[in-house]
Amino acid sequence: MTQPSWPPWQPWQAHGPQPWQRDAGGVPQPWAGAAAPAMLASHADRERAVDVLRAGFGEGRLEKPEFEQRVARAYAARTVGELALLVADLPQGPLPLPAPVTPVPRSFLPVDRPRTNGKAVGSAVCGVLCLMSFGLAGIPAVVLGHSARAEIRRTGEGGDGLALTGLVLGWLSNAAWAALLTLMIVAAAVSA
Secondary structure: OOOOOOOOOOHHHHHOOOOOOEOOOOOEOOOOOOOOOOOEOOHHHHHHHHHHHHHHHHOOOOOHHHHHHHHHHHHHOOEHHHHHHHHOOOOOOOOOOOOOOOOOOHHHOOOOOOOEOHHHHHHHHHHHHHHHOOOOOHHHHHHHHHHHHHHHHHHOOEOHHHHHHHHHHHHHHHHHHHHHHHHHHHHHHHHO
């Protein structure tokens, strides 16, 4: 098997034969000076390296004989380091080593809470203001509370407790006003 004649503009030709090249007897060149990781390569690692080689060939970075040599060498590679050397001079290489992933316990993950409904907050505020405004904020508290609970059921937002608080305080305020008006009407009827 003869070595292809490489164009003089390719800088790696000046450094001697590349690791994916074979000598005249077809024996792969040694990985001289390479501090290759000794982790064994998986089928997926080999396929990723071949994908990088295909992309390099498709972009015109590799000629067909060199591409074929590197693909054959990728499928024959035993370690991840050998694969990394095959794609080291291509834009998508070398292959990164997988980092060990340690799962985080569920108790330490952030809690994804739903957004609080704005009408529920308004209902609760109006319900509290009923006590200070002599019940004048009772009607808005009830209207906002019912509207908020309907939206919460439809959208899944948070704030149902706030809406319920506004509803209870608003209805208590309205009931107090209704009782007061009833007493005034009865008192007017009795005195007349």
